[in-house]
Amino acid sequence: MSAPSDAPPTALSTRAIARARRKKSLQRFARAFFQQRAGVAGLGILLVFIVLAISAPLLFSREMLDITQTLGNESLEGPNGTFWLGTDENGRSVLAVLVWGARASLIVGLAASLISMVLGTLIGVGSGHYQGFVGSLLQRLTDWFLVIPFIPLVVVLAAVLGQRGLGTIVLVLGVTSWPGTARLVRAQTLSVEGRPYLERAKVLGDSDWQQMTKHVLPNVMPLVLANTTLTVAIVILSETTLAFLGLGDPFLDSWGTMLDKATGAGAASTGAWWYLLPPGLCVILVVLAFTLIGRTLEVVLNPRLGVSDR
Amino acid sequence: MAVEATVAPAASDPADERRVRGPRGGGLGRFIGYRLLAGLGTLLFVLLFNFFLFRMLPGDPAARYRGVRSINPEDLDRIRDELTAPLPEQFIAYLKDPLALDGISSWKGQPVWDLVSGRAWPTIVLLGTTTVVAVVIGVWVGIKAGWNRGGRFDKVSTAVTLLFYATPEFWLGLLLILFFSTGIGFLPGIFPSGGVIDSGLEPLSFAGIGSIAEHTVLPATALAAVYLAEYSLIMRASMVDELGQDYLMTARAKGMMDRLVRRRHAVPNASLPTITLIFLNIGFIIGGAITVETVFSYPGLGLLTFEAVSEQDYVLMQALFLVFTGSVIVFNIVADILIAVIDPRIRT
Numbered sequence: 235m236s237a238p239s240d241a242p243p244t245a246l247s248t249r250a251i252a253r254a255r256r257k258k259s260l261q262r263f264a265r266a267f268f269q270q271r272a273g274v275a276g277l278g279i280l281l282v283f284i285v286l287a288i289s290a291p292l293l294f295s296r297e298m299l300d301i302t303q304t305l306g307n308e309s310l311e312g313p314n315g316t317f318w319l320g321t322d323e324n325g326r327s328v329l330a331v332l333v334w335g336a337r338a339s340l341i342v343g344l345a346a347s348l349i350s351m352v353l354g355t356l357i358g359v360g361s362g363h364y365q366g367f368v369g370s371l372l373q374r375l376t377d378w379f380l381v382i383p384f385i386p387l388v389v390v391l392a393a394v395l396g397q398r399g400l401g402t403i404v405l406v407l408g409v410t411s412w413p414g415t416a417r418l419v420r421a422q423t424l425s426v427e428g429r430p431y432l433e434r435a436k437v438l439g440d441s442d443w444q445q446m447t448k449h450v451l452p453n454v455m456p457l458v459l460a461n462t463t464l465t466v467a468i469v470i471l472s473e474t475t476l477a478f479l480g481l482g483d484p485f486l487d488s489w490g491t492m493l494d495k496a497t498g499a500g501a502a503s504t505g506a507w508w509y510l511l512p513p514g515l516c517v518i519l520v521v522l523a524f525t526l527i528g529r530t531l532e533v534v535l536n537p538r539l540g541v542s543d544r
Numbered sequence: 545m546a547v548e549a550t551v552a553p554a555a556s557d558p559a560d561e562r563r564v565r566g567p568r569g570g571g572l573g574r575f576i577g578y579r580l581l582a583g584l585g586t587l588l589f590v591l592l593f594n595f596f597l598f599r600m601l602p603g604d605p606a607a608r609y610r611g612v613r614s615i616n617p618e619d620l621d622r623i624r625d626e627l628t629a630p631l632p633e634q635f636i637a638y639l640k641d642p643l644a645l646d647g648i649s650s651w652k653g654q655p656v657w658d659l660v661s662g663r664a665w666p667t668i669v670l671l672g673t674t675t676v677v678a679v680v681i682g683v684w685v686g687i688k689a690g691w692n693r694g695g696r697f698d699k700v701s702t703a704v705t706l707l708f709y710a711t712p713e714f715w716l717g718l719l720l721i722l723f724f725s726t727g728i729g730f731l732p733g734i735f736p737s738g739g740v741i742d743s744g745l746e747p748l749s750f751a752g753i754g755s756i757a758e759h760t761v762l763p764a765t766a767l768a769a770v771y772l773a774e775y776s777l778i779m780r781a782s783m784v785d786e787l788g789q790d791y792l793m794t795a796r797a798k799g800m801m802d803r804l805v806r807r808r809h810a811v812p813n814a815s816l817p818t819i820t821l822i823f824l825n826i827g828f829i830i831g832g833a834i835t836v837e838t839v840f841s842y843p844g845l846g847l848l849t850f851e852a853v854s855e856q857d858y859v860l861m862q863a864l865f866l867v868f869t870g871s872v873i874v875f876n877i878v879a880d881i882l883i884a885v886i887d888p889r890i891r892t
Contacts, residue, residue, distance in 0.1 A: 383828070383830050384827065384828065386834065386864070389834065390861055391597070393856070394858070475712065475714070475831070475834075479835065479838065481853065497718065502721040503726050505726055507722060513715075514719070518711050518712075522707060
């Protein structure tokens with residue numbers, strides 16, 4: 235901490251003041267977050283899966299997923315010394331597919347949530363900021379999309395789009411999951427719009443774009459991040475559902491695809507629990523991790539609780 | 545102005561007068577009117593959306609009917625004419641008959657609405673059972689957890705509900721089949737793993753209802769376990785919101801028993817968000833029904849959706865999508881009106 239009385243007042247530029255304030259509030263935020271056990275637990279679980287996803291090629295070579303390379307192995311074999319979690323119907327190691335599946339599920343979850351976040355923020359800020367036709371049109375659009383049941387929409391959209399690659403799945407989940415974010419952002423935007431500094435910005439002649447990016451967005455962003463964390467959880471669950479219904483990328487081994495193939499191979503009726511349990515448990519853990527982090531972020535950032543940066 | 549109004553209750557401000565007279569009749573009626581109008585707008589949007597969604601399909605739409613033997617040539621010609629017309633013409637035709645009442649399934653060659661109506665009752669049974677079970681258990685857990693926030697029951701139940709919240713419902717269904725239909729270890733497989741009723745039984749007979757119940761236990765459990773989490777989390781949150789309210793203090797100061805304070809004062813006020821959620825959740829439960837019915841081969845609309853998707857029967861998909869969306873819209877309106885009837889503060 236510098237002593238303000240020693241330094242001449244001009245030495246501190248506005249930018250430096252802003253930076254110092256931001257750093258301080260970030261520290262306060264981190265302290266508040268780490269006081270919440272649930273959030274820390276979620277972060278811990280997530281880190282484990284991120285490390286697994288990154289180090290997948292080091293743990294199991296890509297060949298282990300290639301069906302043509304595993305013909306020699308017995309199919310649907312129970313756990314043993316070589317295959318800790320047994321084998322699938324093609325004789326592949328369930329553990330290897332599982333670890334590679336972490337990649338697929340996390341990539342889809344994060345990428346689709348990013349699309350959803352951008353769309354939701356743009357539409358939410360726009361509908362809160364613009365009065366009149368544009369604003370009410372965007373608000374209507376949000377309300378309409380909120381009503382459409384999510385999973386049927388995702389299923390139909392994926393079915394209609396036909397060719398199924400990673401990109402299609404990400405797009406389908408991204409363009410369908412934004413309305414919740416948009417509604418939240420709109421509410422927050424409306425509350426920011428009523429504050430005096432926005433009136434000042436308007437009077438000083440800031441353009442709509444400047445008002446939105448310089449004043450509204452920084453105030454909305456923390457809530458958006460908390461909300462996006464929760465969106466990741468929903469998106470990962472939905473990807474699992476899509477893949478399970480056979481609408482996933484057939485060449486991508488996600489946890490949902492594993493469950494689809496396990497059902498196709500009759501794992502539930504033949505008692506092949508080693509093929510059925512692990513992918514489901516991984517989905518639960520990752521979704522739980524994102525949910526815990528998101529809920530903790532909401533608690534920490536909730537203005538009503540007075541820990542946020544104002 | 546506001547101060548003046550509180551000092552002199554008989555203020556002649558017309559707005560105040562209206563408030564004093566109470567919104568009982570006109571307020572509620574107007575609210576319902578607005579709500580129905582908004583619902584109609586949503587429905588129009590969905591119809592529009594539905595049109596363009598299913599026009600994004602690549603390829604010759606009529607070619608999908610080629611493999612269907614049971615379809616007669618006149619119908620096929622009619623379908624081809626309809627599907628290859630210019631987009632504006634198609635749109636006008638669509639507006640004349642948005643529900644595609646004479647739509648033919650490319651998978652079965654039957655009218656789609658016959659297929660849909662034949663499959664509706666199992667889904668209604670399943671979703672009805674699920675909702676009742678999930679609401680009763682979820683609300684009970686939420687009340688108990690929220691009232692003693694931070695207690696042991698709260699900690700355990702919140703952890704368990706969050707765990708279920710993160711569970712894919714169809715995976716839970718698969719596990720239930722593994723444990724209770726196939727049987728594993730010492731567990732005998734006692735429940736059927738597919739269908740909704742044993743063949744040959746009349747659905748409305750005594751044995752028929754028993755058979756339906758037997759077939760519905762596992763899928764309903766899978767769905768209810770996942771969705772009760774949301775009810776209990778919301779109920780808990782709104783109980784916690786009520787905890788610090790003055791009226792609870794007043795009730796306690798009267799010497800009311802804690803149990804009664806909870807039941808008579810806190811719970812009714814905290815129930816409102818949950819009531820809304822019960823109806824709003826129908827959309828999510830429908831999503832769950834698609835996978836769970838598929839897992840259990842439960843012949844409802846969810847399984848039909850899966851079949852439509854795997855058979856690439858877009859006419860059937862379109863009809864199902866309309867049914868799902870339409871029912872969600874209706875339930876949304878019902879929820880809003882119900883809340884307005886219960887809580888006069890909402891009517892504005």
